[in-house]
Amino acid sequence: MKIAMLGSGFIARFYADSLIGHRRLDTLHAVYSRDIAKAKIFANDYKLPVYSDDMHEVVNHPEVDVVVISLPNDLHLAAVAACAKAGKHVLCTKPLGRTAAEAKQMLDMVEQAGVMGGYLEDLCYTPKFNKSLASVKAGALGRILWAKSREAHPGPHSNWFWDKEQSGGGCIVDLGCHCIEIARSYIGKDIKPVEVMCWAATQVHPIDAEDNAIGMVKYANGAIGQFEVSWCFRGGMDLRDEVMGTEGTIWINNFLRTGFDMFSTGKGGGYVAEKAESSQGWLFPVGDEVNELGYNHMFTDMFEAIEQNRPPAETFYDGYVVNAIIDAAYASAKSGIWEPVKIEDWRGSTQTKIATDFASFDEQYYLIKEEILPHGERKLILKDKTTGEVVVRDI
Numbered sequence: 001m002k003i004a005m006l007g008s009g010f011i012a013r014f015y016a017d018s019l020i021g022h023r024r025l026d027t028l029h030a031v032y033s034r035d036i037a038k039a040k041i042f043a044n045d046y047k048l049p050v051y052s053d054d055m056h057e058v059v060n061h062p063e064v065d066v067v068v069i070s071l072p073n074d075l076h077l078a079a080v081a082a083c084a085k086a087g088k089h090v091l092c093t094k095p096l097g098r099t100a101a102e103a104k105q106m107l108d109m110v111e112q113a114g115v116m117g118g119y120l121e122d123l124c125y126t127p128k129f130n131k132s133l134a135s136v137k138a139g140a141l142g143r144i145l146w147a148k149s150r151e152a153h154p155g156p157h158s159n160w161f162w163d164k165e166q167s168g169g170g171c172i173v174d175l176g177c178h179c180i181e182i183a184r185s186y187i188g189k190d191i192k193p194v195e196v197m198c199w200a201a202t203q204v205h206p207i208d209a210e211d212n213a214i215g216m217v218k219y220a221n222g223a224i225g226q227f228e229v230s231w232c233f234r235g236g237m238d239l240r241d242e243v244m245g246t247e248g249t250i251w252i253n254n255f256l257r258t259g260f261d262m263f264s265t266g267k268g269g270g271y272v273a274e275k276a277e278s279s280q281g282w283l284f285p286v287g288d289e290v291n292e293l294g295y296n297h298m299f300t301d302m303f304e305a306i307e308q309n310r311p312p313a314e315t316f317y318d319g320y321v322v323n324a325i326i327d328a329a330y331a332s333a334k335s336g337i338w339e340p341v342k343i344e345d346w347r348g349s350t351q352t353k354i355a356t357d358f359a360s361f362d363e364q365y366y367l368i369k370e371e372i373l374p375h376g377e378r379k380l381i382l383k384d385k386t387t388g389e390v391v392v393r394d395i
């Protein structure tokens, strides 16, 4: 397949590095940038035969099969509309929309056009995520009770992110979209997100949007998703996830402390990793960022999905659900109460029962806990099923 890139900035280059970094069947063929000089530089750097400052020319180019959108958030809707009109498969970066209403329009457009809408949520494709999710799906952690994801860094690299109108908000829409989808994946995409409680504040930067936020997403089965996002964090990019289930736990550190530590006096300088604040002192480089951040696995899934006529792991529908959760987070940050997640066409399970699975010890008792004390003594803590009395039994 031949690919067109819309945009030539930060994420367009990460995507291009992934698309051409390994031998692939699919080739990056064209680029659009509003600045023709930048389009030409991008085309030269990646050896693309086609470049233009006209988005429609690139989207409608007869040799282009798939379009990748790497434009600021306020331009996703118009770009998706152009792709749907041209009948081209479209892969859009995160967040899908600034709001759920925008995301829903994009979802409807690709579905009506019969093209694939892939949601480029790279952090749901990292090698660590892929392996963790496989373990969770195999039941290694039992029933998932809580999934937390944190993304915090000193703030984004371009002016438009800091303008609420263009970006749709602050760190919730920019970083929360990743964290929400990570937690939702562990809890189960089939489980309906019901309500959100969120605190958000503008603590450091002179902007209209929030630069710090924490939120909880309540799911229909009783599980809780948690996101922690910040544009105020100092020291690089903190990407950590925790999953807690009835039978186990996963802790993931994706970026700052991956087992690769380096010290430099700073004389040589150089790039360390995305959002690293220093190239001096003890540093935490990332071996292969394009791979560690999930881009390689993401594009492989996207192109295989098109070829096999199946949905990818991350679709425009997922992007829409994430936007609906973000809308509820903003409503809650304003109202100070739990706010409902409004999803117009929920496609998952309609189960509303809160899951519990009390372990039965015998006919009379539930087993609350088995304990081993420091000197080797063992005991059982039991609850009488009828009277409710909690008792201890030495074993």
Ligand SMILES: NC(=O)c1ccc[n+]([C@@H]2O[C@H](COP(=O)([O-])OP(=O)(O)OC[C@H]3O[C@@H](n4cnc5c(N)ncnc54)[C@H](O)[C@@H]3O)[C@@H](O)[C@H]2O)c1
Residues within 6 Å of the ligand: 007, 008, 009, 010, 011, 012, 033, 034, 035, 070, 071, 072, 073, 075, 093, 094, 095, 120, 121, 122, 158, 159, 160, 174
């Ligand atoms: N991990 C990720 O998935 C990830 C990381 C960073 C950014 N993003 C997303 O990628 C998108 C782009 O972000 P970025 O970091 O590349 O930003 P950027 O500012 O580095 O690049 C934006 C590109 O859009 C172009 N552009 C800006 N305003 C435009 C306009 N009015 N008309 C036409 N083109 C315009 C710029 O020239 C540039 O080529 C955003 O939606 C962002 O959320 C995703």
